[in-house]
Amino acid sequence: MELLTPLGLLAGLVIPAIIVLYMLKKRTRPQTVSSIMLWQRLERINRPALRLSRLLRSLLLILQLMVALLLVLALARPVLNAMSGAGETRIIIIDTSISMGVREGGSTRLELAREQIGVQIRGKAPGDRFALIAMGTEATVLSGLSADSSALLAGLAQVAIDSPQANPNAALALGANMAAAEERARVIMYSAGCFGPLARLPLEDLQFVPLGSEKVENLLVEQVVLDGDRLYVTLFNNGTSAAAGQVEIGDSQGEPVGRREVRVEPQERRVLVWRNLPPSPWLSARLVSPGDQLELDDVFYALGSQKTGEKLLLVSEGNLFLERALLLYPGLGVSRVAPAAYSDTLAERYDLFVFDGFLPSRLPAAPVLVFDPPHPNPHFSTEAAAKVEHFHPLPHPLLDHVDFSEVSIGFGKAVGGGSGLLAFEGGFLAAAMERQGQPLVAFGFAVQAGDLPLRPAFPILLRNILDSFLGGEAPSALLTYGQKAPPGLTILAPGDSRPWPQGQKLGAGVYALARDKGEEHLAINPPATTAGLAARKELETPGGPLSGQGGAKAPFIRPLIFTALILLGLEWWVDNYGS
Amino acid sequence: MAPFDLDLARLDRLMLRHKGGLTGTDSGKRLSNKFGASLEFADYRPYLPGDDIRRLDWAVYGRSRRLFTRLNRSELDATVNIVVDGSASMAWGDWAKGRRSLALAFALAYISIRSYDRVALAVGAKEVGSYLPPVHGQAALARIQEFLAGQEFGRAGNLSDLLLSLKKNLRPNQFTVVISDFLSEWQPGLESIVLARQQVLAFFVESPDEAEPQWRGALTLVDSETGGEKDVDLDQFTLAAYRETREEHRREIADYCRSRGIGFHLYSAAADPVDFLAAIAPAIFRTG
Numbered sequence: 001m002e003l004l005t006p007l008g009l010l011a012g013l014v015i016p017a018i019i020v021l022y023m024l025k026k027r028t029r030p031q032t033v034s035s036i037m038l039w040q041r042l043e044r045i046n047r048p049a050l051r052l053s054r055l056l057r058s059l060l061l062i063l064q065l066m067v068a069l070l071l072v073l074a075l076a077r078p079v080l081n082a083m084s085g086a087g088e089t090r091i092i093i094i095d096t097s098i099s100m101g102v103r104e105g106g107s108t109r110l111e112l113a114r115e116q117i118g119v120q121i122r123g124k125a126p127g128d129r130f131a132l133i134a135m136g137t138e139a140t141v142l143s144g145l146s147a148d149s150s151a152l153l154a155g156l157a158q159v160a161i162d163s164p165q166a167n168p169n170a171a172l173a174l175g176a177n178m179a180a181a182e183e184r185a186r187v188i189m190y191s192a193g194c195f196g197p198l199a200r201l202p203l204e205d206l207q208f209v210p211l212g213s214e215k216v217e218n219l220l221v222e223q224v225v226l227d228g229d230r231l232y233v234t235l236f237n238n239g240t241s242a243a244a245g246q247v248e249i250g251d252s253q254g255e256p257v258g259r260r261e262v263r264v265e266p267q268e269r270r271v272l273v274w275r276n277l278p279p280s281p282w283l284s285a286r287l288v289s290p291g292d293q294l295e296l297d298d299v300f301y302a303l304g305s306q307k308t309g310e311k312l313l314l315v316s317e318g319n320l321f322l323e324r325a326l327l328l329y330p331g332l333g334v335s336r337v338a339p340a341a342y343s344d345t346l347a348e349r350y351d352l353f354v355f356d357g358f359l360p361s362r363l364p365a366a367p368v369l370v371f372d373p374p375h376p377n378p379h380f381s382t383e384a385a386a387k388v389e390h391f392h393p394l395p396h397p398l399l400d401h402v403d404f405s406e407v408s409i410g411f412g413k414a415v416g417g418g419s420g421l422l423a424f425e426g427g428f429l430a431a432a433m434e435r436q437g438q439p440l441v442a443f444g445f446a447v448q449a450g451d452l453p454l455r456p457a458f459p460i461l462l463r464n465i466l467d468s469f470l471g472g473e474a475p476s477a478l479l480t481y482g483q484k485a486p487p488g489l490t491i492l493a494p495g496d497s498r499p500w501p502q503g504q505k506l507g508a509g510v511y512a513l514a515r516d517k518g519e520e521h522l523a524i525n526p527p528a529t530t531a532g533l534a535a536r537k538e539l540e541t542p543g544g545p546l547s548g549q550g551g552a553k554a555p556f557i558r559p560l561i562f563t564a565l566i567l568l569g570l571e572w573w574v575d576n577y578g579s
Numbered sequence: 580m581a582p583f584d585l586d587l588a589r590l591d592r593l594m595l596r597h598k599g600g601l602t603g604t605d606s607g608k609r610l611s612n613k614f615g616a617s618l619e620f621a622d623y624r625p626y627l628p629g630d631d632i633r634r635l636d637w638a639v640y641g642r643s644r645r646l647f648t649r650l651n652r653s654e655l656d657a658t659v660n661i662v663v664d665g666s667a668s669m670a671w672g673d674w675a676k677g678r679r680s681l682a683l684a685f686a687l688a689y690i691s692i693r694s695y696d697r698v699a700l701a702v703g704a705k706e707v708g709s710y711l712p713p714v715h716g717q718a719a720l721a722r723i724q725e726f727l728a729g730q731e732f733g734r735a736g737n738l739s740d741l742l743l744s745l746k747k748n749l750r751p752n753q754f755t756v757v758i759s760d761f762l763s764e765w766q767p768g769l770e771s772i773v774l775a776r777q778q779v780l781a782f783f784v785e786s787p788d789e790a791e792p793q794w795r796g797a798l799t800l801v802d803s804e805t806g807g808e809k810d811v812d813l814d815q816f817t818l819a820a821y822r823e824t825r826e827e828h829r830r831e832i833a834d835y836c837r838s839r840g841i842g843f844h845l846y847s848a849a850a851d852p853v854d855f856l857a858a859i860a861p862a863i864f865r866t867g
Contacts, residue, residue, distance in 0.1 A: 037802075
């Protein structure tokens, strides 16, 4: 048994106080009687009634001590370690999508989940091991399997909402992998269940702990676009009844520049337009709506419109890593064709090209990025693929802020010509060169040849390359809400000149990104969803519905107080029957 | 107005029953073992010269031709000594045991006076404080009432000492009625008046407040006579033990009285003395 509030035991001082009170002489009131002769005889006679009276008096003391003890225990909030079997393994998946930010009964669903999981961790048996997985758009391990409660609680403290939607399949796959190596492992998912049907369950023992209720009122700022002196604010009522509120527009100095009352019917989308707004690098739209249960999506920051429009052609058989990373670049239109469908006519219609495992016979007259170039090819020299034991980055502007320390690459080809970016035993693993007066960056390995796409280095590397191809003026969009500030980037906090601490999660706001040519503004908005926020009590799985079950057993305060009340009643009965 | 607000007329035909051997000084209604001039036949004896010829039984002479003189029993008066415990405990309680005891004493005195008996009254705590020598006749009722009405209860008492001090006023073969709450030493006193050849009646007076106390909780009981204190946590069980003790005390007195030929009667101060005496009349009275 463990006490969640050990300080509550201090109330135990009342127990010796009760005993002392019993030892003190009772304060009596005088009562004149005709004679005390017969009363004095009582003490000399050991009568059953008197013996019972003394016994009941002792019983009163015992009952009062027991009541006090139970109440003191209840204050200390004990939990039984027996709630979890010794040696059990629990893999706890916590939904970190925005649906968990819904506030119900004073606390959000996420806070409720955190409390319930905290109870489990604090009340676990010494041999129990827990793991924590955050279930956002991607699954993230917050804490690996550990029996260390403090480490688990530290991992639990990191849980925060970071995604518009949860990806249960990814989280369950990760949880199943962790559970597969354990003998007695259970996977427990704390979620509001605001996601679609699950794919095939990768595990048998899944417990779903539903959080929240079915009725949610939510008016949100879905999108804000700043176009010159015009501002378009899109509101959406994601609740079940009409919602009224006030939209306040603020400039970069925090000064209010607009305000409107609005009423939106359920599932209605309303666009508000402000014209002739004073110039400002960015604007914020803040929604104040009484009854709104989700505060997180009530604010949205919009930067001034960016001049983009470049088009990029990805020539690849299919590479999700590359596609997703390229799509992160704002304003860049990305198209993909298979190598067989590539033709010279296409080369004229795009501004940038990325070749993945392919190179055309004639290079387009545009910047080109190549991964895993064919060996040999007519444009630059390569070597046959070889095992890469060690490699290291070379000083180059394209590798600014790119951390290769945790990156490993299995096989690669040496690339000849141009300036080297990465070097390995066989020469340059990557190089930057010019062909036909256009920049060309070639990596002698496939994106999937190592864990590069899984590292923060990958999007930053792509970003640097595309920046250099496009002139490097586009603002960064690498960072998202809830992401930790990556090392190597200097980010200034919103409205502050102090750098944002590395490792600390980014919240909503407009950050300043320090770059060589000054600062870039970076708007980070909280996740928002127009999908339903109503909590579900069961999950849809291919094998049928999976009903929700209760979460961690709360400290057994109720039984303690119930027992104390019974004893109190008994004490009252004894006291009244006896006097 | 009737003395002590009692309906004494209901007691007119009652007379204390005696066991015989009473002594008296004047003629009364009580038949003695001596021959006298009452109408109650006792015996015959052969006529002797000098006998009153009015006592010759001519019917017997007609049948036997012998002269017999009728002997009748003598009728004497009796002396009834009524002792009232005058200690402070008798004045305690809502029901005023003392006042009720005086009324009971008056009712007994009334019965005795109506029976042509002499009545002596004594009231005291540790000794006889007030004493009314034997009086008789209807005119004495006023004196008796005046005597009783003037009594007060406020001293520490001892029933034995009171009875021992009364002994000098007693003559053999008299009635002695003791009215007390018996909340002090009592046995030597009762023994002394038994030894003084008294026909004794004991009335154990108790107040309902004493029999069933209504207080509860932690109390310091203060003795109304001595001021002595006793701490008691009065709960249901202590009260039960008290009741038991009180019953034992009463039984102890009753057993003693039975063994010594003393009539013992429990009198609740809540009861009217006339009602009480009427209720126990068959036991201690005879109809005159």
